[in-house]
Amino acid sequence: MKKLKRVLLVLISLLLIVLIGAFIAVQTLKPDYNGNQTLNGLEKEVSVYFDDFGIPHIYASSEEDAFRALGYVHAQDRLWQMELLRRIAKGKLSEVFGADLLETDKFFLSLGIDDHSINTVAQLDMESESVLLSKAYLDGINQFIEEGPTPVEFYLTGLEKQPFQLNDILDAMGYMAFSFAQAHKTDPMLTDIKNRLGERYIQDLAVNSDTSTVWIKNYKNTVPDSLETDIVATVYKALEKLPVPQFQGSNSWVLAPEKTKSGKVILANDPHISFAQPSVWYEAHVSTPTYEKYGYHIGGVPFPLLAHDRNIAYGLTMFQNDDLNFYRERTNPTDSTQYYVEGAWRDYEVVTKEIKIKDSEPVSFSFRKTGHGPVVNNILKQVQGEEPISMSWIYTQMESKVLDAVYGMSHAKELEEFKSALPNIHAPGLNVMYGDAKGNVAWWASAKLFQMPDSLSTKFVLDGTSGKDEPVRYLDFSENPSAINPPWNYVYSANNQPDSIAGMLYPGYYLPENRALRIVQLLESRKQWDRESTSEMILDATSLVNPALVTELIKLLDISHLTDEQLVEVDNLKNWDGTYKLDGTSPVLFHRCEYFVAKNTFEDELGKEKFQHFLGTHLFKRQIAWGAQMQTGAWWDNVLTDDRVETRSDIVLKSFADAWASLVADFGPDPSQWTWDKVHTLEHPHPIGQVEALRSYFNVGPFAVNGSREVINNLTFTYDSTLNYKVTVGPSTRRIVDFSDIENSISILPTGQSGNPFSKHYRDQAQLYVDGKFRKMMMNESEIKSSSESVLLLSPN
Structure with a gap:
């Protein structure tokens, strides 16, 4: 003992x-x-x-x-x-995470961000x-x-x-510039669809501007083949392994004194980031x-x-302009070191890099470059074929003055001084939102824009050999879209289509009008805005587009074939106001139906992998409402069935049945249990949290969250086969600056100020964020020092 x-x-x-x-x-x-x-x-x-x-x-x-x-x-x-x-x-x-990140490293090295940063520092x-x-x-x-x-x-x-x-500063900003880009996800996919399926399928996609949607208005005022889709697949795989956030979209609006209770400007901004x-x-x-x-x-x-x-x-919000293009090149058949452009053979530039790999030997790789940029065939191992495809990105093509831009913005004291810094932003394209104590409000689309030849679409892989698919000219900043003190007394941006630029519609990867439509509706509906009502608006989770989509499609259901339970839920869906609440069931049924409509419409032509990539594009978001209204079209037919040609009604009926069956399988036969909190969840992942034993120590969450994709409270997700809507992107801060009481302006972060897991500020804002609460952005010196x-x-x- x-x-x-x-x-x-x-x-x-x-x-x-x-x-x-x-x-x-x-x-x-x-x-x-x-x-x-x-x-x-x-x-x-x-x-x-x-x-x-x-x-x-x-x-x-x-x-x-x-x-x-x-x-x-x-x-x-x-x-x-x-x-x-x-x-x-x-x-x-x-070097940190091992060989699993090798293809990601190759991809980002080939973009030339670091080389560009080093060259910029030297100047x-x-x-x-x-x-x-x-x-x-x-x-x-x-x-x-x-x-x-x-x-x-x-x-x-x-x-x-x-x-x-110094070059590390520029590298971080260069990554931010690329993570905004959408062309690498979209252009090769559209080229593949056009080459493989034909022009009629392109005509039935929301590729071009839709004049019936809400656009951001300008106001000038001086008062103060499979090859291409394999590129997409590899880019997706490179980006999905990144251990840091990707920049996505955003909301912002600035209210002029005429729209506020106090007669002072209010600015609201919530940048959307992974x-x-x-x-x-x-x-x-x-x-x-x-x-x-x-x-x-x-x-x-x-x-x-x-x-x-x-x-x-x-x-800031993301402008979504097109600043990255792909070009077909031609290699000299008798000398593989040369490529053809405008009647002459030029030498490829060969770049060699070495990558250190944790617990393994370093890997060296080489790739070719043309005047357009890196040839992706030599970078992305999944790309097959002899025809070289190069990637031209304006960020690395032009001199970077981004350090001067952010310095100038942060040190400006008034509107004109602030505006003078913006031409230094060449990429990424940003909607810069501004308000001041003097009562000015402004929006500028800040980017180095260029004009392409008439009728040339930059949404497809271009011809790099003839010189005919090159920019005609670069626009002066004064030609960029903007609005300074417009007579409607507010400016806003929700990554949607801006009005014409220098007499033309500028190509881009704009998001659908959903958020913009709701922002404009709310801003037009009242004048007496204050900090409290603005904070309610930034949390708004109502879609105006989704109920209209329900109205369009629900009439195609044959109610004689529905059960009593189904009739009840269809009636609830018919009366749904588009609001997303945690105990709501209509949002769950709607998104299941929407997913299956998309799956039953596009997967037969695209295949499973390409369909999944399509779901991750802004093009798909634009397609949802626009495409559903097409009574006839090439995509409706299921090409895998030889005995009949399917119609929109067939797709809607099948999709409703598929959605219902999936919900029963997941949550049981009682529709009252199909609530939004069960499927719409948010977890903040840390790279170390991928190790299951360490997940609870490093990750924050999960939380059930309201909101949804493409509402103002844009807690968004990508559809996949799990049919769970795990939130991946959303407001990286909700921030409201009120010039009537600047010292009581408010904000919130999604988790906490500190990235150190041993700090008490590692996750101390997470529940506040989920609950839609705010905290003060303190500026009063005596209050700060005493508290x-x-x-x-x-x-x-």
């Missing part, structure tokens, strides 16, 4: 040692929000006050000191995220204010790397920390005698992309 007690005492002692060791380890790995630190390069002491949600409020005597401090505190909360963001463009994800004025502040920010990051605790992810992956450089942990934005309030901004930063970038102060506020839970004092060395 005594021996057993001694063994138990030893085991208990060992357990206590392990627990104490774990506690000490956790304490040493947590971000340091309190105390004193020395920071190299500071001129004077900087005070960093952290509020109740871990957001730093940085007070410094100079901008360089402030940005140096920003880099330090940003790194201690988000160094792992910064590391992954800079690795994408460099093709260095395999920068190292004494410019934007570069000096960027270097100060990087110095802060690098001191944390040298002296701060190593994030746990570095230990788990065996990765060593390395200092950050959910991940940590979430994309890092909030920081920076205050110096010459500069103040409450801003939202992406990892490794010093200047905020969304921000406000007491004078101006700005936000902050911790203060970090950074002193000169």
Whole structure:
């Protein structure tokens, strides 16, 4: 018995040692929000006050000191995220995650983002204010790397920390530019459909602009073959493995004084980005005698992309313009090192790269480049065939001045100064939304746009040999769509089609009118907007389009063949107002029917894999309402049945039956159990959370969430064979800036401010976000200093 007690005492002692060791380890790995630190390069002491949600409020005597401090505190909360963001463009994800990311690394290396960044840095004025502040920010990051605790992810992956450089800033922004692009998902697919199925199938797709939908209005005012589809398949596989968020779409509107109760401008913005942990934005309030901004930063970038102060506020949505094209090239049959263009043979440029792979030997690969860009045949292993296809992307084709752009936007004090920074944005195309304390509201579509030859569609693979499919000219920024202080007293964007540009409709991958239609309806319906009513609107989860679609298709059902239960649910669906609530059943039945209509319409021609890729495009979203209204069309017939030609009615009847059977199989025969909360869920994935044993520690969620795809509260999902609507994309912040009470403007993040799993701010906003709640964006200095839970004092060395 005594021996057993001694063994138990030893085991208990060992357990206590392990627990104490774990506690000490956790304490040493947590971000340091309190105390004193020395920071190299500071001129004077900087005070960093952290509020109740871990957001730093940085007070410094100079901008360089402030940005140096920003880099330090940003790194201690988000160094792992910064590391992954800079690795994408460099093709260095395999070094962290192994050979599974090899094709992703090859793809991003071939885009040339990192090479473009290096070339851009070589041309920068190292004494410019934007570069000096960027270097100060990087110095802060690098001191944390040298002296701060190593994030746990570095230990788990065996990765060593390395200092950050200027080109890392540009690499992160270059990745953002590409993740917005839609052409790589759409153009090769449309070319394949045209080549394989014929022009009549293209005519029955929502490829071109629909003049019956809601467009963003301009207002000029001076008052202040299978080859192509294999490309799509490989691109999808490369992107789906990315361990960081992809940028998608967004909502924003800015209300002029005539539309608000206070007579002051209100700005609302909720950029739509893939959910991940940590979430994309890092909030920081920076205050110096010459500069103040409450801003939202992406990892490794010093200047905020969304921000406000007491004078101006700005936000972003995705323009969705077409800035990436594919070209067919021709190789010299007697000399494979040459390609043909405009009557002459030119030498391919050959690029060789080496990729380090975790637990394996490095891999070298080479690819060819033409004047258009990389030849994808040599990059994507699934691409077969001899005909070279090159990819031309305007981001790497033109000089980058993006650092000047974001610096200029963040330092502008009034409308014209702010506007002067926007021509420096060449890609990605952004809808820049603006409001100020003087009462101005504005929207600019900011991108380097170009005009193609008449009648040439850039939605298909182009001819790279003749020179006839090249841009005719580049548009001056003054020709871009915009609206400054329009007479309707608001500006908005929901990634929908803008009105004509320089006398033409500019090609793009615009989203359908669904969100825009609802935004315009709500904004036109009232004048006395305030912060509270705007916060309700940003959470609106009502579709105007889906009930209209139900009305169009439900009349095709033969009710004589429906059961009593089915008749009840069809009647409920007929009376559905398009609102998405957690206990709603009509949304579940609607989306099951919508999926099966799409499946029964397109899968027979496209095949399973290509159909799944089609579901992930903006084209499919545009097709839903537009295509369902077509009484006849090539796609309705099931080409796999030889004995008959199916009609729209046949497809709708079959799809309703398929949807009903699937719901019974999943949730049982009682329709009252088919509720939205069972299928519409949100989980914020961390790369380490892919390991099941670590999932609950690193991932945040899952949560049942209301909202849906293409409503204002755009918690969106992609249809797949699981028939569960796992949310992948949504508001990366909900943010409302009210110039009548700027210090009580409100916001929320999807999870938390910190990316460190040992921080109490890792997930402390997650439930608030799901519940549709907000918190204050604090700017009052006395309130911040009196209420902050911790203060970090950074002193000169």
